[in-house]
Amino acid sequence: MAILCRVQTGGCGGLGASAVIRRPLVLGRAAYRCYRLLRDQRRSPEAVRALQSQRLRAIVRHAYERTEFYRERFDAAGITPADIREPADLSGLPITGREDLRSPNSLIARGRAPDRLKRSVTSGSSGRRTTTYFDEDAWLVGKYLIKLRARLACGVRPWDRIALFQEEVLQEHRPPIGARIRAFSIHRPIEDVVSQAEAFNPQVLYGFPGYLARLAEIAHGRLAPRLVFTSGELLDEVTRRRIEAALGTRVLDVYGCTEVKEIAWQCPWSEAYHLNADWLVLEALPGQPGTGRRGGTLLVTSLFNYAMPLLRYALGDTGEILEQACPCGRGLPLVRPTLGRSVDYLVLADGAMIPPYALTCAIEHFQGMRQYQIVQTALDRVEVRVVPLVDFDDSTRLGIQQSLRPVLHGLTAEVRVVDEIPPEASGKYRIVKSLVPEGGRAAGPQARRPGGPPSGR
Numbered sequence: 218m219a220i221l222c223r224v225q226t227g228g229c230g231g232l233g234a235s236a237v238i239r240r241p242l243v244l245g246r247a248a249y250r251c252y253r254l255l256r257d258q259r260r261s262p263e264a265v266r267a268l269q270s271q272r273l274r275a276i277v278r279h280a281y282e283r284t285e286f287y288r289e290r291f292d293a294a295g296i297t298p299a300d301i302r303e304p305a306d307l308s309g310l311p312i313t314g315r316e317d318l319r320s321p322n323s324l325i326a327r328g329r330a331p332d333r334l335k336r337s338v339t340s341g342s343s344g345r346r347t348t349t350y351f352d353e354d355a356w357l358v359g360k361y362l363i364k365l366r367a368r369l370a371c372g373v374r375p376w377d378r379i380a381l382f383q384e385e386v387l388q389e390h391r392p393p394i395g396a397r398i399r400a401f402s403i404h405r406p407i408e409d410v411v412s413q414a415e416a417f418n419p420q421v422l423y424g425f426p427g428y429l430a431r432l433a434e435i436a437h438g439r440l441a442p443r444l445v446f447t448s449g450e451l452l453d454e455v456t457r458r459r460i461e462a463a464l465g466t467r468v469l470d471v472y473g474c475t476e477v478k479e480i481a482w483q484c485p486w487s488e489a490y491h492l493n494a495d496w497l498v499l500e501a502l503p504g505q506p507g508t509g510r511r512g513g514t515l516l517v518t519s520l521f522n523y524a525m526p527l528l529r530y531a532l533g534d535t536g537e538i539l540e541q542a543c544p545c546g547r548g549l550p551l552v553r554p555t556l557g558r559s560v561d562y563l564v565l566a567d568g569a570m571i572p573p574y575a576l577t578c579a580i581e582h583f584q585g586m587r588q589y590q591i592v593q594t595a596l597d598r599v600e601v602r603v604v605p606l607v608d609f610d611d612s613t614r615l616g617i618q619q620s621l622r623p624v625l626h627g628l629t630a631e632v633r634v635v636d637e638i639p640p641e642a643s644g645k646y647r648i649v650k651s652l653v654p655e656g657g658r659a660a661g662p663q664a665r666r667p668g669g670p671p672s673g674r
């Protein structure tokens with residue numbers, strides 16, 4: 218549930234790396250990192266594991282020595298960095314949760330000034346906003362190069378025209394002449410987006426599955442991409458088939474989160490996902506018996522972010538670590554995230570489809586909310602359920618309503634204070650939820666495919 222990010226910059230962002238790698242020093246480091254990434258994916262599984270363990274030992278030592286948070290955690294658990302030699306040893310360490318990121322200062326390594334670091338902000342599908350900080354090298358690896366490697370492996374070519382459908386777009390109205398990567402805002406009327414995208418004639422599409430399904434059907438043959446990537450939401454089988462049928466090409470899904478960026482990506486040679494194991498550790502804690510869920514709770518450890526180390530970070534998803542090798546020959550192990558985050562698109566009485574991100578972006582900056590959930594209870598009725606903090610008051614309530622009104626086409630949302638927001642039967646929180654029956658609205662990415670992949674970014 219670490220997704221639902223405010224800025225969906227897209228996993229094709231790696232191909233835009235040249236725009237930020239202009240300084241010679243950074244260029245040199247980027248070239249070396251890129252060479253290592255491309256080489257390391259082809260190493261044997263044993264060699265990848267050895268590299269992973271080596272990097273794990275280094276970041277664990279750094280986390281203990283340089284952050285107040287992990288120093289206290291290790292000491293309380295009675296362990297030292299020397300006790301963690303390989304991923305299996307992480308089990309002795311407590312889990313880091315989203316709550317721990319609410320006050321990130323104790324997680325930022327000493328000597329790193331937050332105002333000089335890159336940052337990623339998420340609202341999270343639990344309705345809790347968090348900020349993660351990255352140093353320049355971590356940003357380069359996580360934000361660009363790991364994604365670049367995966368997209369190249371899936372057949373994206375550096376000269377392809379790539380359309381990103383995302384939340385925030387800085388350059389939509391003035392794309393550079395000859396730009397190969399163009400971002401389109403999902404908050405604009407979808408017919409306009411289809412027309413603009415048609416003029417751009419992209420060979421690669423990247424976006425949220427629920428949005429791409431709708432876009433593909435409205436485009437009705439006017440878009441003919443060679444490759445389609447989804448991320449950021451659960452990709453259920455129905456949505457996958459809708460996109461594939463409308464665009465006539467296969468969909469490849471990407472799993473990741475704002476806090477550590479891309480975690481795993483679907484390989485054209487397999488239904489499963491390659492884990493970026495040279496720079497991440499993924500654990501699947503065994504699930505509770507009798508829940509009917511496959512796999513275990515997923516925890517991720519980033520091996521590249523020395524500005525704000527995250528060890529055993531709970532992603533809020535479940536999944537499996539697979540034993541088999543991929544026919545493509547890469548040494549990166551295969552995983553299958555089985556239950557992902559889930560959001561609904563709202564359809565109002567006037568037929569407008571409201572992306573969930575438009576709603577969360579409109580209100581997540583309000584203080585005074587411990588947690589929230591936006592629920593459509595009828596075609597003309599939307600409710601914001603808020604678990605308040607002490608500073609939640611009538612002005613916040615009014616502010617929420619005013620911020621949502623334009624997004625909801627003039628409809629006034631009710632704000633209701635509640636003691637708690639219970640998770641779904643699956644154990645997941647759904648931050649935007651529609652109770653309007655199917656048929657009364659667009660099919661959102663809410664159904665789950667048993668054993669099938671979720672998505673992320």
Ligand SMILES: [Zn+2]
Nearest residue numbers: 484486543545
């Ligand atoms: Zn593969």
